[in-house]
């Protein structure tokens with residue numbers, strides 16, 4: 124069920140192929156998405172209504188739910204469900220609030236002072252996935268840092284459910300976050316609407332949130348064609364588990380399946396130092412998978428997944444750094460030996476008692492993370508993602524005497540005499 128490779132049999136080309144995911148060689152996804160984007164640009168709200176009919180099978184009467192409608196929907200929740208969402212809210216809030224740091228002022232030379240201050244991005248767009256599963260946890264993961272950062276306008280889009288509404292959990296999170304409206308827009312059309320604006324939806328400065336291949340492709344396209352920025356490419360979920368002989372195969376299989384159940388294009392990879400462990404995990408997958416309610420989805424994802432047998436934890440880490448997983452689980456009693464070697468990963472789960480699911484929901488870390496090897500260069504969402512850091516400098520009378528001659532020489536060297544003069548006129552005073 125899980126393809127297994129021996130690391131030592133793989134050459135560099137095999138490894139490169141193995142770590143590739145979600146490639147779109149014939150540009151099929153790009154072509155579909157470009158067409159959706161230009162349709163939304165041209166037809167605005169009407170295009171969104173058409174796509175809701177086409178992709179979400181919903182005939183919408185209006186494009187959003189307001190605060191009163193959301194509050195009414197939220198009443199359907201049981202007290203323990205509200206409590207669970209509140210606990211998650213508090214933990215995520217605590218962890219993200221700790222990210223608000225005030226950097227000190229630095230005197231680079233006597234009288235020359237430099238510093239940075241954070242300012243919120245004013246208009247942000249949050250995409251909350253809702254195709255194969257509705258994800259209120261993603262709403263918390265994006266809404267909390269946006270609120271902590273102090274963003275003025277928060278536009279929220281999520282695909283409409285068959286009921287023509289949003290689900291009660293999403294409605295309750297909207298209440299916790301004090302959100303005024305949720306727009307019914309899913310997929311690439313939601314991203315286009317927030318990047319260009321429509322009659323109802325404001326154009327935003329930056330779009331956040333994970334999604335399927337259509338959402339992710341739309342984000343990467345609008346990033347290069349509009350002035351709207353994106354958090355990162357955060358596509359189909361993936362996990363890489365490093366397991367040695369101290370791992371528990373029941374836990375490892377459960378962790379692989381937890382990400383496999385997200386979508387047929389999710390990927391769950393095992394890198395193990397023990398052939399017996401690989402066999403035991405496969406036996407567990409065979410037991411645990413068929414009884415899952417989302418077995419069909421998970422089975423497809425597991426077909427798209429594999430195990431690699433390595434000779435040491437160091438070799439496992441070498442492979443993991445090449446793969447650059449969204450989630451990395453160190454299923455070993457010896458995890459402390461190898462954390463220092465982690466170079467590329469979105470979020471890391473240490474030891475045998477730390478399931479990835481805790482990060483998905485409630486430990487406090489953010490679950491919006493780079494996929495498809497983008498963890499080589501991107502970090503996951505944080506409060507920093509919602510602010511710009513503006514640099515400041517101040518030069519005192521002593522400072523201009525100290526730094527002025529250096530700038531004059533450098534400006535002269537570049538042949539930029541007006542630059543030099545801006546210093547010279549001050550030195551002459």
Ligand SMILES: NC(=O)c1ccc[n+]([C@@H]2O[C@H](COP(=O)([O-])OP(=O)(O)OC[C@H]3O[C@@H](n4cnc5c(N)ncnc54)[C@H](O)[C@@H]3O)[C@@H](O)[C@H]2O)c1
Pocket residue numbers: 155174178179251252253254255256258261282283308309310311312333334335336337338357358359360385386389449490491492493494
């Ligand atoms: N990386 C992360 O941080 C992270 C976090 C949470 C979820 N995820 C991933 O987000 C994804 C959510 O995907 P989803 O599909 O459930 O929901 P989604 O909201 O991303 O996508 C649903 C929308 O896709 C569009 N769509 C569906 N089929 C289409 C088609 N054939 N052509 C054009 N558009 C189409 C529709 O508009 C639909 O509303 C999953 O893959 C999950 O693994 C990633």
Ligand SMILES: N[C@H](CO)Cc1c[nH]c[nH+]1
Pocket residue numbers: 258260261359360361382449483490491492
């Ligand atoms: N694992 C997802 C990120 O890839 C996040 C999530 C939301 N709900 C459950 N899981």
Ligand SMILES: [Zn+2]
Pocket residue numbers: 360381382385483
């Ligand atoms: Zn998950």
